[in-house]
Amino acid sequence: MVVIDQQEAIIFDTPTTDQASLELIHWVEQKLGCQVKAVVATHFHEDCLGGLQAFQQHGIPTYASHRTIALAKANQSAVPENGFDQELTFEIGSEKVQVLYPGKGHTHDNVVGYFPKADAMFGGCLIKEMGAGKGNLADADTVAWPKTVAELKAAYPHVKHVIPGHGKVGGSEILDYTMRLFEQK
Ligand SMILES: [Zn+2]
Known part of the structure:
Protein backbone atom coordinates (compact mmCIF):
# COMPACT_ATOMS: atom_id res chain seq x y z
CA MET A 1 0.00 0.00 0.00
CA VAL A 2 1.19 3.49 -0.83
CA VAL A 3 -0.41 6.20 1.32
CA ILE A 4 -0.20 9.78 0.08
CA ASP A 5 -1.17 13.18 1.41
CA GLN A 6 0.14 16.54 0.20
CA GLN A 7 3.09 15.15 -1.79
CA GLU A 8 4.28 12.94 1.08
CA ALA A 9 4.10 9.16 0.89
CA ILE A 10 4.49 6.12 3.11
CA ILE A 11 4.95 2.68 1.58
CA PHE A 12 3.83 -0.54 3.27
CA ASP A 13 6.08 -3.46 2.31
CA THR A 14 8.88 -3.44 -0.23
CA PRO A 15 8.62 -5.34 -3.48
CA THR A 16 10.60 -8.60 -3.31
CA THR A 17 13.72 -7.26 -5.07
CA ASP A 18 15.85 -4.11 -4.95
CA GLN A 19 15.29 -3.62 -8.67
CA ALA A 20 11.48 -3.59 -8.35
CA SER A 21 11.76 -1.40 -5.25
CA ALA A 38 9.13 5.93 5.26
CA VAL A 39 8.73 2.29 4.34
CA VAL A 40 7.19 -0.17 6.79
CA ALA A 41 7.86 -3.92 6.56
CA THR A 42 4.74 -5.67 7.92
CA HIS A 43 6.54 -8.96 8.67
CA PHE A 44 9.95 -10.50 8.17
CA HIS A 45 9.34 -12.41 4.90
CA GLU A 46 10.89 -11.53 1.53
CA ASP A 47 7.61 -10.15 0.18
CA PRO A 61 13.86 5.57 6.74
CA THR A 62 12.85 1.92 7.20
CA TYR A 63 10.50 0.72 9.96
CA ALA A 64 9.29 -2.55 11.43
CA SER A 65 8.23 -3.89 14.80
CA HIS A 66 10.96 -5.06 17.19
CA ARG A 67 9.65 -8.60 16.63
CA THR A 68 10.14 -8.26 12.87
CA ILE A 69 13.62 -6.79 13.31
CA ALA A 70 14.66 -9.73 15.53
CA LEU A 71 13.27 -12.28 13.06
CA ALA A 72 14.90 -10.52 10.08
CA LYS A 73 18.26 -10.61 11.87
CA ALA A 74 17.85 -14.32 12.69
CA ASN A 75 16.87 -14.94 9.07
CA GLN A 76 19.86 -12.96 7.77
CA SER A 77 17.57 -10.72 5.71
CA ALA A 78 17.90 -6.98 5.26
CA VAL A 79 17.05 -5.39 8.62
CA PRO A 80 14.81 -2.31 9.08
CA GLU A 81 16.50 0.44 11.14
CA ASN A 82 13.65 1.80 13.25
CA GLY A 83 11.62 -0.36 15.61
CA PHE A 84 8.37 -0.07 17.57
CA ASP A 85 6.44 -2.32 19.95
CA GLN A 86 2.65 -2.34 19.59
CA GLU A 87 1.82 0.79 17.63
CA LEU A 88 3.34 3.55 15.56
CA THR A 89 1.77 6.69 14.10
CA PHE A 90 3.23 8.63 11.19
CA GLU A 91 2.22 12.06 9.98
CA ILE A 92 2.22 12.80 6.29
CA GLY A 93 0.88 16.06 4.91
CA SER A 94 -1.92 16.88 7.36
CA GLU A 95 -2.95 13.25 7.92
CA LYS A 96 -2.04 10.40 10.23
CA VAL A 97 -1.09 6.86 9.24
CA GLN A 98 -1.22 4.11 11.87
CA VAL A 99 0.61 0.83 12.22
CA LEU A 100 -0.46 -1.70 14.84
CA TYR A 101 0.27 -5.22 15.99
CA PRO A 102 -3.01 -7.17 16.15
CA GLY A 103 -1.54 -10.53 17.28
CA LYS A 104 -0.19 -13.69 15.68
CA GLY A 105 -1.44 -15.11 12.38
CA HIS A 106 0.46 -15.54 9.10
CA THR A 107 3.57 -14.97 11.25
CA HIS A 108 4.16 -14.11 14.90
CA ASP A 109 5.21 -10.56 13.97
CA ASN A 110 2.63 -9.50 11.35
CA VAL A 111 1.40 -5.89 11.68
CA VAL A 112 -1.27 -3.98 9.77
CA GLY A 113 -1.49 -0.41 8.51
CA TYR A 114 -4.48 1.92 8.65
CA PHE A 115 -5.10 5.24 6.89
CA PRO A 116 -8.08 6.97 8.58
CA LYS A 117 -8.60 9.57 5.84
CA ALA A 118 -9.46 6.87 3.27
CA ASP A 119 -10.74 4.32 5.84
CA ALA A 120 -8.24 1.91 4.28
CA MET A 121 -6.49 -0.97 6.00
CA PHE A 122 -3.38 -2.74 4.77
CA GLY A 123 -3.82 -6.25 6.13
CA GLY A 124 -0.71 -7.69 4.52
CA CYS A 125 -0.38 -11.48 4.55
CA LEU A 126 -2.53 -11.69 7.70
CA ILE A 127 -5.54 -11.05 5.43
CA LYS A 128 -6.46 -13.21 2.44
CA GLU A 129 -8.23 -12.16 -0.73
CA MET A 130 -11.65 -13.71 -1.42
CA GLY A 131 -11.24 -17.36 -2.45
CA GLU A 151 -10.15 -8.60 17.19
CA LEU A 152 -9.07 -6.54 14.21
CA LYS A 153 -12.62 -6.67 12.85
CA ALA A 154 -13.96 -5.60 16.25
CA ALA A 155 -11.57 -2.63 16.28
CA TYR A 156 -12.52 -1.59 12.72
CA PRO A 157 -16.06 -3.02 12.24
CA HIS A 158 -17.01 -0.84 9.27
CA VAL A 159 -13.63 -0.53 7.53
CA LYS A 160 -14.25 0.36 3.90
CA HIS A 161 -11.15 -0.85 2.05
CA VAL A 162 -9.05 -3.83 3.07
CA ILE A 163 -5.88 -4.61 1.14
CA PRO A 164 -4.58 -8.18 1.42
CA GLY A 165 -0.90 -9.06 1.06
CA HIS A 166 -1.64 -10.71 -2.27
CA GLY A 167 -4.56 -10.39 -4.68
CA LYS A 168 -7.61 -8.20 -4.90
CA VAL A 169 -8.62 -5.38 -2.58
CA GLY A 170 -11.89 -5.95 -0.73
CA GLY A 171 -13.92 -4.64 2.18
CA SER A 172 -14.56 -6.06 5.63
CA GLU A 173 -15.88 -9.27 3.97
CA ILE A 174 -12.28 -10.38 3.40
CA LEU A 175 -11.73 -10.13 7.17
CA ASP A 176 -14.70 -12.49 7.56
CA TYR A 177 -13.39 -14.75 4.81
CA THR A 178 -9.97 -15.00 6.48
CA MET A 179 -11.55 -15.78 9.86
CA ARG A 180 -13.66 -18.59 8.37
CA LEU A 181 -10.67 -20.02 6.51
CA PHE A 182 -8.78 -20.59 9.76
CA GLU A 183 -11.60 -21.38 12.19
CA GLN A 184 -11.16 -24.84 13.73
CA LYS A 185 -13.73 -27.30 12.47
ZN1 LIG B 1 4.75 -13.85 4.66
Missing part, protein backbone atom coordinates in the same frame (compact mmCIF):
# COMPACT_ATOMS: atom_id res chain seq x y z
CA LEU A 22 13.79 1.16 -7.15
CA GLU A 23 11.11 1.24 -9.85
CA LEU A 24 8.44 1.81 -7.17
CA ILE A 25 10.46 4.59 -5.50
CA HIS A 26 11.01 6.33 -8.83
CA TRP A 27 7.33 5.99 -9.75
CA VAL A 28 6.22 7.56 -6.45
CA GLU A 29 8.84 10.32 -6.64
CA GLN A 30 8.74 11.17 -10.32
CA LYS A 31 5.26 10.25 -11.59
CA LEU A 32 3.35 11.08 -8.42
CA GLY A 33 5.68 13.91 -7.36
CA CYS A 34 5.86 12.70 -3.75
CA GLN A 35 8.59 12.42 -1.18
CA VAL A 36 8.76 8.92 0.36
CA LYS A 37 8.89 9.56 4.11
CA CYS A 48 7.81 -7.40 2.84
CA LEU A 49 11.48 -6.53 3.05
CA GLY A 50 13.21 -8.22 0.08
CA GLY A 51 13.82 -4.81 -1.51
CA LEU A 52 14.75 -2.99 1.70
CA GLN A 53 18.27 -2.11 0.60
CA ALA A 54 16.98 -0.04 -2.33
CA PHE A 55 15.05 2.11 0.16
CA GLN A 56 18.07 2.36 2.49
CA GLN A 57 20.35 3.36 -0.39
CA HIS A 58 17.79 6.02 -1.28
CA GLY A 59 17.96 7.46 2.25
CA ILE A 60 14.36 6.46 3.04
CA ALA A 132 -7.55 -17.56 -1.49
CA GLY A 133 -5.98 -20.63 0.09
CA LYS A 134 -4.07 -20.58 3.36
CA GLY A 135 -0.75 -19.82 1.68
CA ASN A 136 2.67 -20.25 3.31
CA LEU A 137 2.11 -21.52 6.86
CA ALA A 138 5.79 -22.15 7.71
CA ASP A 139 5.83 -19.40 10.37
CA ALA A 140 2.10 -19.19 11.05
CA ASP A 141 0.01 -19.57 14.21
CA THR A 142 -3.19 -20.99 12.71
CA VAL A 143 -4.88 -21.27 16.13
CA ALA A 144 -4.36 -17.61 16.99
CA TRP A 145 -5.05 -16.43 13.42
CA PRO A 146 -8.90 -16.30 13.43
CA LYS A 147 -8.91 -14.68 16.90
CA THR A 148 -6.45 -12.04 15.76
CA VAL A 149 -8.60 -11.21 12.74
CA ALA A 150 -11.75 -11.18 14.90
Whole structure:
Protein backbone atom coordinates (compact mmCIF):
# COMPACT_ATOMS: atom_id res chain seq x y z
CA MET A 1 0.00 0.00 0.00
CA VAL A 2 1.19 3.49 -0.83
CA VAL A 3 -0.41 6.20 1.32
CA ILE A 4 -0.20 9.78 0.08
CA ASP A 5 -1.17 13.18 1.41
CA GLN A 6 0.14 16.54 0.20
CA GLN A 7 3.09 15.15 -1.79
CA GLU A 8 4.28 12.94 1.08
CA ALA A 9 4.10 9.16 0.89
CA ILE A 10 4.49 6.12 3.11
CA ILE A 11 4.95 2.68 1.58
CA PHE A 12 3.83 -0.54 3.27
CA ASP A 13 6.08 -3.46 2.31
CA THR A 14 8.88 -3.44 -0.23
CA PRO A 15 8.62 -5.34 -3.48
CA THR A 16 10.60 -8.60 -3.31
CA THR A 17 13.72 -7.26 -5.07
CA ASP A 18 15.85 -4.11 -4.95
CA GLN A 19 15.29 -3.62 -8.67
CA ALA A 20 11.48 -3.59 -8.35
CA SER A 21 11.76 -1.40 -5.25
CA LEU A 22 13.79 1.16 -7.15
CA GLU A 23 11.11 1.24 -9.85
CA LEU A 24 8.44 1.81 -7.17
CA ILE A 25 10.46 4.59 -5.50
CA HIS A 26 11.01 6.33 -8.83
CA TRP A 27 7.33 5.99 -9.75
CA VAL A 28 6.22 7.56 -6.45
CA GLU A 29 8.84 10.32 -6.64
CA GLN A 30 8.74 11.17 -10.32
CA LYS A 31 5.26 10.25 -11.59
CA LEU A 32 3.35 11.08 -8.42
CA GLY A 33 5.68 13.91 -7.36
CA CYS A 34 5.86 12.70 -3.75
CA GLN A 35 8.59 12.42 -1.18
CA VAL A 36 8.76 8.92 0.36
CA LYS A 37 8.89 9.56 4.11
CA ALA A 38 9.13 5.93 5.26
CA VAL A 39 8.73 2.29 4.34
CA VAL A 40 7.19 -0.17 6.79
CA ALA A 41 7.86 -3.92 6.56
CA THR A 42 4.74 -5.67 7.92
CA HIS A 43 6.54 -8.96 8.67
CA PHE A 44 9.95 -10.50 8.17
CA HIS A 45 9.34 -12.41 4.90
CA GLU A 46 10.89 -11.53 1.53
CA ASP A 47 7.61 -10.15 0.18
CA CYS A 48 7.81 -7.40 2.84
CA LEU A 49 11.48 -6.53 3.05
CA GLY A 50 13.21 -8.22 0.08
CA GLY A 51 13.82 -4.81 -1.51
CA LEU A 52 14.75 -2.99 1.70
CA GLN A 53 18.27 -2.11 0.60
CA ALA A 54 16.98 -0.04 -2.33
CA PHE A 55 15.05 2.11 0.16
CA GLN A 56 18.07 2.36 2.49
CA GLN A 57 20.35 3.36 -0.39
CA HIS A 58 17.79 6.02 -1.28
CA GLY A 59 17.96 7.46 2.25
CA ILE A 60 14.36 6.46 3.04
CA PRO A 61 13.86 5.57 6.74
CA THR A 62 12.85 1.92 7.20
CA TYR A 63 10.50 0.72 9.96
CA ALA A 64 9.29 -2.55 11.43
CA SER A 65 8.23 -3.89 14.80
CA HIS A 66 10.96 -5.06 17.19
CA ARG A 67 9.65 -8.60 16.63
CA THR A 68 10.14 -8.26 12.87
CA ILE A 69 13.62 -6.79 13.31
CA ALA A 70 14.66 -9.73 15.53
CA LEU A 71 13.27 -12.28 13.06
CA ALA A 72 14.90 -10.52 10.08
CA LYS A 73 18.26 -10.61 11.87
CA ALA A 74 17.85 -14.32 12.69
CA ASN A 75 16.87 -14.94 9.07
CA GLN A 76 19.86 -12.96 7.77
CA SER A 77 17.57 -10.72 5.71
CA ALA A 78 17.90 -6.98 5.26
CA VAL A 79 17.05 -5.39 8.62
CA PRO A 80 14.81 -2.31 9.08
CA GLU A 81 16.50 0.44 11.14
CA ASN A 82 13.65 1.80 13.25
CA GLY A 83 11.62 -0.36 15.61
CA PHE A 84 8.37 -0.07 17.57
CA ASP A 85 6.44 -2.32 19.95
CA GLN A 86 2.65 -2.34 19.59
CA GLU A 87 1.82 0.79 17.63
CA LEU A 88 3.34 3.55 15.56
CA THR A 89 1.77 6.69 14.10
CA PHE A 90 3.23 8.63 11.19
CA GLU A 91 2.22 12.06 9.98
CA ILE A 92 2.22 12.80 6.29
CA GLY A 93 0.88 16.06 4.91
CA SER A 94 -1.92 16.88 7.36
CA GLU A 95 -2.95 13.25 7.92
CA LYS A 96 -2.04 10.40 10.23
CA VAL A 97 -1.09 6.86 9.24
CA GLN A 98 -1.22 4.11 11.87
CA VAL A 99 0.61 0.83 12.22
CA LEU A 100 -0.46 -1.70 14.84
CA TYR A 101 0.27 -5.22 15.99
CA PRO A 102 -3.01 -7.17 16.15
CA GLY A 103 -1.54 -10.53 17.28
CA LYS A 104 -0.19 -13.69 15.68
CA GLY A 105 -1.44 -15.11 12.38
CA HIS A 106 0.46 -15.54 9.10
CA THR A 107 3.57 -14.97 11.25
CA HIS A 108 4.16 -14.11 14.90
CA ASP A 109 5.21 -10.56 13.97
CA ASN A 110 2.63 -9.50 11.35
CA VAL A 111 1.40 -5.89 11.68
CA VAL A 112 -1.27 -3.98 9.77
CA GLY A 113 -1.49 -0.41 8.51
CA TYR A 114 -4.48 1.92 8.65
CA PHE A 115 -5.10 5.24 6.89
CA PRO A 116 -8.08 6.97 8.58
CA LYS A 117 -8.60 9.57 5.84
CA ALA A 118 -9.46 6.87 3.27
CA ASP A 119 -10.74 4.32 5.84
CA ALA A 120 -8.24 1.91 4.28
CA MET A 121 -6.49 -0.97 6.00
CA PHE A 122 -3.38 -2.74 4.77
CA GLY A 123 -3.82 -6.25 6.13
CA GLY A 124 -0.71 -7.69 4.52
CA CYS A 125 -0.38 -11.48 4.55
CA LEU A 126 -2.53 -11.69 7.70
CA ILE A 127 -5.54 -11.05 5.43
CA LYS A 128 -6.46 -13.21 2.44
CA GLU A 129 -8.23 -12.16 -0.73
CA MET A 130 -11.65 -13.71 -1.42
CA GLY A 131 -11.24 -17.36 -2.45
CA ALA A 132 -7.55 -17.56 -1.49
CA GLY A 133 -5.98 -20.63 0.09
CA LYS A 134 -4.07 -20.58 3.36
CA GLY A 135 -0.75 -19.82 1.68
CA ASN A 136 2.67 -20.25 3.31
CA LEU A 137 2.11 -21.52 6.86
CA ALA A 138 5.79 -22.15 7.71
CA ASP A 139 5.83 -19.40 10.37
CA ALA A 140 2.10 -19.19 11.05
CA ASP A 141 0.01 -19.57 14.21
CA THR A 142 -3.19 -20.99 12.71
CA VAL A 143 -4.88 -21.27 16.13
CA ALA A 144 -4.36 -17.61 16.99
CA TRP A 145 -5.05 -16.43 13.42
CA PRO A 146 -8.90 -16.30 13.43
CA LYS A 147 -8.91 -14.68 16.90
CA THR A 148 -6.45 -12.04 15.76
CA VAL A 149 -8.60 -11.21 12.74
CA ALA A 150 -11.75 -11.18 14.90
CA GLU A 151 -10.15 -8.60 17.19
CA LEU A 152 -9.07 -6.54 14.21
CA LYS A 153 -12.62 -6.67 12.85
CA ALA A 154 -13.96 -5.60 16.25
CA ALA A 155 -11.57 -2.63 16.28
CA TYR A 156 -12.52 -1.59 12.72
CA PRO A 157 -16.06 -3.02 12.24
CA HIS A 158 -17.01 -0.84 9.27
CA VAL A 159 -13.63 -0.53 7.53
CA LYS A 160 -14.25 0.36 3.90
CA HIS A 161 -11.15 -0.85 2.05
CA VAL A 162 -9.05 -3.83 3.07
CA ILE A 163 -5.88 -4.61 1.14
CA PRO A 164 -4.58 -8.18 1.42
CA GLY A 165 -0.90 -9.06 1.06
CA HIS A 166 -1.64 -10.71 -2.27
CA GLY A 167 -4.56 -10.39 -4.68
CA LYS A 168 -7.61 -8.20 -4.90
CA VAL A 169 -8.62 -5.38 -2.58
CA GLY A 170 -11.89 -5.95 -0.73
CA GLY A 171 -13.92 -4.64 2.18
CA SER A 172 -14.56 -6.06 5.63
CA GLU A 173 -15.88 -9.27 3.97
CA ILE A 174 -12.28 -10.38 3.40
CA LEU A 175 -11.73 -10.13 7.17
CA ASP A 176 -14.70 -12.49 7.56
CA TYR A 177 -13.39 -14.75 4.81
CA THR A 178 -9.97 -15.00 6.48
CA MET A 179 -11.55 -15.78 9.86
CA ARG A 180 -13.66 -18.59 8.37
CA LEU A 181 -10.67 -20.02 6.51
CA PHE A 182 -8.78 -20.59 9.76
CA GLU A 183 -11.60 -21.38 12.19
CA GLN A 184 -11.16 -24.84 13.73
CA LYS A 185 -13.73 -27.30 12.47
ZN1 LIG B 1 4.75 -13.85 4.66
